[in-house]
Amino acid sequence: MRVMVLVKASPQSEAGVMPSQDMLARMGQFNEELVKAGVMLAGDGLHPTSRGARVRYSGSTRTVVDGPFSETKELVAGYWLWQVHSLDEAIQWLKRAPFEDGDEVEIRPVFEAEDFGAELTPELREQGERQRAQIAARS
Known part of the structure; x- marks a missing residue:
């Protein structure tokens, strides 16, 4: 399984330290x-986030909000994408990470094609596979 490991922002990371x-x-x-x-x-x-932006959607309207964003505990300062056998394995790895007091890191499983069931038609599955192959070819 793949997991996204999200490193939460802190006041220091948001200040650019x-x-x-x-x-x-x-x-x-x-x-x-x-x-x-x-x-x-x-x-x-x-x-x-002072160097970023958000796009909000409301019907056909798109509103751009420039950073910084105020609620630090909801912001992301970094990420990993990991391939592990289970969520427990990801947790065990993360327990070894050299974070400091007060840091917070979130682990979220990444959807795989089979998670979408019949809604992911063979054509849509093929499209996704083709896109991933094109991305891999650029690396």
């Missing part, structure tokens, strides 16, 4: 373990 050299080294080591174990598929940190 970069991690210390020690934290970068510890996180780099943890990422190395994930890669060697075949768990890590992708992962990156995100700039503060």
Whole structure:
């Protein structure tokens, strides 16, 4: 199963405070373990919301809201995409991550094609597979 691991923002990350050299080294080591174990598929940190935007939808109207966004505990500062056997395995990996007091990280399973049942027609499934192949070819 694939899981998205969402690193929640903090007041420091939203202020653009970069991690210390020690934290970068510890996180780099943890990422190395994930890669060697075949768990890590992708992962990156995100700039503060002051450099981002949101698009809100209401009927045919699209409204753009520029960052920063006020509610820090609902914001994402970074992510990983992991391939694991179970949610419990993801939790066990995350328990080893070098986060600090007060940090919060969320794990969410990623939908797979079979999760959509009959609504995902063979044509739609083929379209998704073709798109994933095109993305992989660019890497």
